[in-house]
Amino acid sequence: MTNTVGPTSQPRVLRVLVVDDAPDIRALIRAMLSDNEGVEVVEASGGEEALAVVAADPPDLAVVDQNMPGMDGVTTTRELKALNADVEVVAFTAVPGAERQFAQAGATRHFLKDRFGDLVGFISERAASGR
Template sequence: MITALIADDSVFMRKLIGKILSDLDIKVVGEASNGYELLELIRKYSPDLIILDINMPKMDGMKVLFELRKLNINARIIVITALSQEWVRNEAVNLGVAAFIAKPFKPDKLKEVITNVIRQKTY
């Protein structure tokens, strides 16, 4: 079974994304509200997929992406964020993100993107 971690400071968003992942038979092994929590969970679970918000307290998603480059992480990363400026998208892609989705998003769109990323397609 495919495993995933969700990092978003919004409980509502974590629950929504978790439901979408569950509908796709992807097991959510942990949730984080900031980058520090996420890095701990990544070390603990070595997930196949990470859903990451950029704008989070304590350690934001961009800093997490920089940290992940230092680690030997094979997880596919999907960024879902309200920060949709071109430089944010470009930097995230340069740091190995498989897909970038702007908030707000439609659940069906996220399902499509997750399915494509799982199939090893960059979106």
């Protein structure tokens, strides 16, 4: 007889790092995802802080702004991927046109800031799929 009882596994929570120098943008993303128990949001106000977060406790997904003081979003993406290739990075920018640079740096998607719903939907789908 085979024992089919195994350890009980908790539902996987998608850990999302939001990297943006604008506190209101970070707060809005956090608020829009607050009802989703499958998502944990952590924040960084810039690229250097994001690298420290990833080094200490890597997220599953990083949402990265382009225009930030210090390290820009494309450089942040490149550095995050070099530090931990398993972290999926998506760009979240106010101005179109950086898609190619972000893709070359390792980002898988690009969302415009006037389309918050698209980003939140993408994150929610990732959480639901267990990725």
